[in-house]
Amino acid sequence: MNEVKTPKKNWFYYYTIVLLILIILNTFIMPLIQQHSVKEVDYGTFISMTEKKEIGKVEIESNQIVFTNKDESQIYKTGLMDDPNRTERLYESGAEFSSEIIEQMSPLVSFLLTWILPLVIFFALGQYMSKKLMNRMGGGKDSMMFGMGKSNAKIYVKSTEGIKFSDVAGEDEAKENLTEIVDYLHNPNKYKEIGASMPKGILLVGPPGTGKTMLAKAVAGESNVPFFSMSGSEFVEMFVGMGASKVRDLFKQAKEKAPCIVFIDEIDAIGKKRDGQIGGNDEREQTLNQLLTEMDGFEGNTGVIILAATNRPESLDPALTRPGRFDRRVPVELPDLKGREEILKVHAKKIRLSDDIDFNKIARMASGASGAELANIVNEAALRAVRDNRRFATQADLEESIETVIAGYQKKNAILTNKEKLIVSYHEIGHALVAAKQNNSAPVQKITIIPRTSGALGYTMQVDEGNHYLMSKEEIENKIATFTGGRAAEEVIFGSVTTGASNDIEQATRLARAMITRYGMNEDFDMVALETVTNQYLGGDTSLACSAETQAEIDHKVVELVKQQHQKALQILIENRAKLDELAHFLYDKETITGEEFMNILNA
Structure with a gap:
């Protein structure tokens, strides 16, 4: 789609132009006018006028002499000569010594340029801007001064080079939902005949980067209709009422260009639940109220479709997501x-x-x-x-x-000592060996001990053969054991531990806690939800919903579970000590090995 951009010029732009004009006048034009009124004569004329007592005022500068006649109607200028008696002759002629001849002799010109001309320029500018503002307002009350209440939505017109559904892959279900919108915009009578109306609003929800904005543009591209795009944060202004005015203006433009699509990205910026607390953001709530009113104020068959996208659907106001406003929710999940x-x-x-x-x-x-x-x-x-x-x-x-x-990228300047390199080798092989010796574990794809810019000194990559939507209790326990395999290898070989297992500890603890609090995989708590998840599309923040005594018991169960899987990993490595040594030294020499090389040595 091609974005239509309109040039924006405010008062600051015009005042800058006026200021530049005044600077040019005072720097270049006035000196030229003043110089043009000065008559240059030779030194002999100066002496002659002195002897005839025809000089009124005189100014002796470092390189010239400036003087006037008796009635000060004309300014003269002559070069400076070596004349020791010049001052005495001037005194005898009755001349008056002065230092501001030019300024004093042009009061009219100075007044015109300093006062009259700037007033004329500002008056003309004011007339021009008033006329332009009246043309923009057109008598409408919604158009605010200086365009402050105007919607600054990006408008994309019809274009043969726009994004199509063929440019968006991996979201078949979402595209299927949105194809109906395209069909309605092309053939509205087919729906009107049976009495059906399209949803007024469609809410796209999903994690960041899944293509919600691209899907909205694809709908516009397939429909070949104008596309209004605006972020939710652009509605919220410093002055109360400006956001509501922008909402009114946006819907007014949309109705004028119907059929069209209005897309509001990150709608949670203005659509959050109203908590009713004193001292809240009145501007945001007024903007939300205006949006609710506008969505109720137009019929479903006007040809205006509202699309919105958010990563936090649970934070939206219920009045916004009820049927009749955003009728349909389209999940845009991570691709399989x-x-x-x-x-x-x-x-x-x-x-x-x-x-x-x-x-x-x-x-x-x-x-x-x-x-x-x-x-x-x-x-x-x-x-x-x-x-x-x-x-x-x-x-x-x-x-x-x-x-x-x-x-991250490979760190070219990170040089490990031989001992550290050997510890990292055993650590990574510990992960891989524990994973390989358990059932229901993903195959090892690659093992490396080359440091990365993320801070990892090495890693073991496991890759599932196909899609994996469910995990059994045994599979989660195996993953926890795999996470503890690196630390277990350090304990078996070196009899001590290092800081290299910090990330493994975090992931193992998170999985163990989820088993107990969210997945109901503990016999003592049975199928009781002890933890709630918020912002599921933005990392999934969790909070416990139980008593302090239960929290202490959960902590005890988590420690017990992780410790049990840690012991299992230790037992696996002790039983396969010879393979552990062989594989670790092979990785130490090559630094990176494939899953195939790993399995060949393990099965040899």
Whole structure:
């Protein structure tokens, strides 16, 4: 879609122009006018006028003499000569010595340029701006002074180069929901005949980077109708009432250009629940009230469709999400394996690739990635190919770019000591070996001990073979045991522990607590929810909803569960001590090994 941009010029712009004009007048024009009124004569004329007592005022400067006649009607200028008796002759002629001849001799010109001209300029500017403001207002009461109450929505007109549904991959369910909107905008009579009306508002919800804004633009591109785009934060102004005025103006423009689509991104900025507390943001609440009123004030068949996107649907006011306003909620979730593969193929069209790319393998390695992250992965692969002076990206570039997005770039200047390198080798092999010796664990894809910019000194990558929507209790326990495998290897081999397991400890503890408080996988608490999750699309903040005694018991159960899986990991490594040593020294020498190399040594 092509954005329509209108130039914006305010009072500051015009005052700046006037100021520049005045500076030019005082710096260049006035000196020229003053110089033009001065008559240059030779020194002999000066002496002659002195002897005839025809000089009125005189000013002797470092390089010239400026003087006037008796009635001061004319200014003269002459060069400076070596004349010792000049001062005495001037005194005898009755001349008056002065230092401001030019300024005193042009009062009319000075008055005109200093006072009259600026007033004329400002008066003309005021007349021009008043006329322009009246034309803009057109008698309407909603147009505010200086455009403060005007909607600053970006307007995209019809374009053959706009985003289409074919440019958005991995969100088949969302596209299916939105296709009905496109059909309605193309064939509204088909719906009117049966008495059906389209939803007034459609709410797109999902994690960041999943393509909510892109889907909204794709609806406009497929419908080939004008598209108004505005962020929720742009409605909120410093002055109370300005946001409500912007809402009115936005809907007024939309009705004039119907059929069209209005898209409000991050609607939670103005659509939060009204808590009724004194001292709240009155401007935000007034803006929300105006939005509610406007959505009730137009009919469903006017051809204006309201789309909105948010990452926090639970924070929206119930009056905004009720039927009749935002009638339909379209989830835009993280893509599954098939969706990730399709998204990679869409973005891969923009770069040059070798012919042996396995997009399915890349999609499996990028489990949990959003559409924006997948686009970044493809771009990183292209950048890596350029750095290596190649004309196309390879499978290795894509695999390395996944690690770059997940763990950061390789640290070229991080040099580990031999002992630290050996400890990291055993630590990572401890993770991989515990995972490989348990059932229901994802296969090991890659093990490396090359430090990354994220702070990781090494990592073990496990990749599931397909989609994984549910996890059993045994699978979660195996994951906890795998997280403790690195620390367990340090204990078995070196008899001491290091700080390298800090991230493993956090993840193991989080999983163990979720098993007890959210998943109901503890016999003592049974199917009781002890923890609530908020902001599920923004990291999922949790808060316990139980008594202090229960919280203490939960802590005890978490420690017991993690300790149990830690002991299981220790037992696995003790039983496979020979393989642990062999694999760790192999990784120490090569620094990076594949899952296939790992399994070959393990099964040898």
